[in-house]
Amino acid sequence: MHIQSDIDYLISVFKIVDGARSTYKAPRPGEKLEVKLMAPDSPSLKFTLSIAEGSRSSVITLKINTDRKTTLQTRHFANPLIRIDLDAKAIHTNPDGQLIKGEHIHIATSEYGDKFAWPLKDQDIIPQLASLDNVPEIFEAFREYCHIEDTLRVDWSLGV
Structure with a gap:
């Protein structure tokens, strides 16, 4: 991996979509979306944003219990x-x-890579979320924390 200062820099650097397209459809159940990103001030810095939806996905119900x-x-x-x-x-x-x-x-560290995890509801990295069921809201908070341009749009389908 990298030393911690490199990891912190890679997370904090501003990222834009690498290409002309900026709107994507969210993946369907069992699919994955990968968006290529780059740092505009350092075009050689390349990143990938991945969104994977498990094959067990939510459905429209009166109460979402997924x-x-x-x-x-x-x-x-x-x-x-x-x-x-x-x-x-x-x-x-x-x-x-x-x-x-x-x-x-x-969140990657120099010692453990991405092997350590923290409960999403207890962490203070991403602002407190109204609901852990609201994937679009979580994505927006994630996008902001990762410093990905706000022109990147994901069209979320019903149930996601």
Whole structure:
């Protein structure tokens, strides 16, 4: 991976979509969307924004009670920088043995890469969210934290 100052810089650098397209359709259940990004002040710095929707997706119901799994991730080449796993049934074990249950966020460190996670509801990296079921709201907070241009738009389908 990188030393911590490199990781912090890669997360904080302003990123734009690498190409003319700036609006994308959210992935359907079982699909993945990857958007190529670059740093406009350093065009050789390339990133990838990934949004993966698990095959178990929500449906339109009177009360949303889903077994969904959605992943939002920003990578520098193959190195994950930040990842959010939206899965109420997820269980993640940190390198120190701590169990994290439910939705969580991974932020790369020089020592462990992206192996450590924190509960999304307890972290202070991304502003407090009204709901962990609102994927578009979580995406916008994630996009802002990753310093990705606000002209990037994802058209979310019903149920996402």
